[in-house]
Amino acid sequence: MSSDQQTTAAPSTQSVAVTRARAATTPSASASASASASGSGSGSGSAKASASATASASDSPTATARRSLDDAVSELLDGDGDAVHGAVAALDLDSGTTAASGATAHRFATASIVKVDILAALLLQAQDRGEQPTAAQLATARAMITQSDNDAAGDLYAAIGGADGLDAANRRLGLTATTAGADGYWGLTETTAADQLRLLRAVFTADGSPLDAASRGRIQQLMGAVEDDQAWGVSAAADSGTTSYLKNGWLPRTSTGLWVVNSIGEVTHDGHRVLVAVLGDGLASESAGIARARSLAEAAASAVTS
Numbered sequence: 001m002s003s004d005q006q007t008t009a010a011p012s013t014q015s016v017a018v019t020r021a022r023a024a025t026t027p028s029a030s031a032s033a034s035a036s037a038s039g040s041g042s043g044s045g046s047a048k049a050s051a052s053a054t055a056s057a058s059d060s061p062t063a064t065a066r067r068s069l070d071d072a073v074s075e076l077l078d079g080d081g082d083a084v085h086g087a088v089a090a091l092d093l094d095s096g097t098t099a100a101s102g103a104t105a106h107r108f109a110t111a112s113i114v115k116v117d118i119l120a121a122l123l124l125q126a127q128d129r130g131e132q133p134t135a136a137q138l139a140t141a142r143a144m145i146t147q148s149d150n151d152a153a154g155d156l157y158a159a160i161g162g163a164d165g166l167d168a169a170n171r172r173l174g175l176t177a178t179t180a181g182a183d184g185y186w187g188l189t190e191t192t193a194a195d196q197l198r199l200l201r202a203v204f205t206a207d208g209s210p211l212d213a214a215s216r217g218r219i220q221q222l223m224g225a226v227e228d229d230q231a232w233g234v235s236a237a238a239d240s241g242t243t244s245y246l247k248n249g250w251l252p253r254t255s256t257g258l259w260v261v262n263s264i265g266e267v268t269h270d271g272h273r274v275l276v277a278v279l280g281d282g283l284a285s286e287s288a289g290i291a292r293a294r295s296l297a298e299a300a301a302s303a304v305t306s
Helices: 026-038 043-058 061-077 111-129 135-146 150-159 162-173 193-204 213-223 286-305
Strands: 014-019 085-092 098-103 245-252 259-269 272-281
Touching: 061 085, 061 098, 061 286, 085 193, 085 286, 098 193, 098 286, 111 135, 111 150, 111 162, 111 193, 111 213, 111 245, 111 259, 135 150, 135 213, 150 162, 162 193, 193 213, 193 259, 193 272, 213 245, 213 259, 245 286, 259 286, 272 286
Parallel strands: none
Antiparallel strands: 014 098, 085 098, 085 272, 245 259, 259 272
16 A cells, blocks of 8 residues: 555544435325325324324334444444544445445545546546557556555556546546545545445446446456455455455554555345445554454445345
């Protein structure tokens, strides 16, 4: 990993948000219909409709997922101390359910997960020129993603124009809280779990993505070919026998001796395609960070597919 420096982070907040895209309006719509049918001026009818809506909302899959993820993350992060931050975000691509929990406002150093972002920027620039990436660039990209080669990342970071090139690509990718690492320190790019989920959506879906099908396919193929000793993290949430598409990042901070450990990717969980982003910093060791990334990924994937 590149040389380190002190990372400035936004204040941490603990929050959870879960939505089910295809059913989010159903309880309120049902309540409105019930109230209208009961007749205006009928206090008992309005009360019954309100009670019905409240019960429906509290028993909905969305509410169940929210409670499940909140409880799991609270337990996993309990007792970590003020120096430790963790956040997770997930999206079930089949149902539209999405969840986020933990230090969702905290900006984490990306470490090597930014290599997916660098590759996306490279491919976007090639698209803009109406060109294909060169054979040399593709070979360098393979080393950067599958082996997490830092020299390869440095070469491609320079090729896209460094921080300016990455920031420009991220505006197109919809990343609103990510700032590229300055002075060539690509591993110190700062991001949030929500932004990493946005990046994954741009890589794994055509919905609003500026990446064309060929570019998305190239990134997916490399994320599915990560070397075995680096295939930890979100892959813990994958069904047996399925392929995990992922990129991990790990970085000891020279200023504190504490670790950044991140994992992003797509897995198949309970037969559903799920995007998961797990970020953590202030960790006592790499192994502790890996163990927590696995647990958070499993909790998030289970919550959005329940």
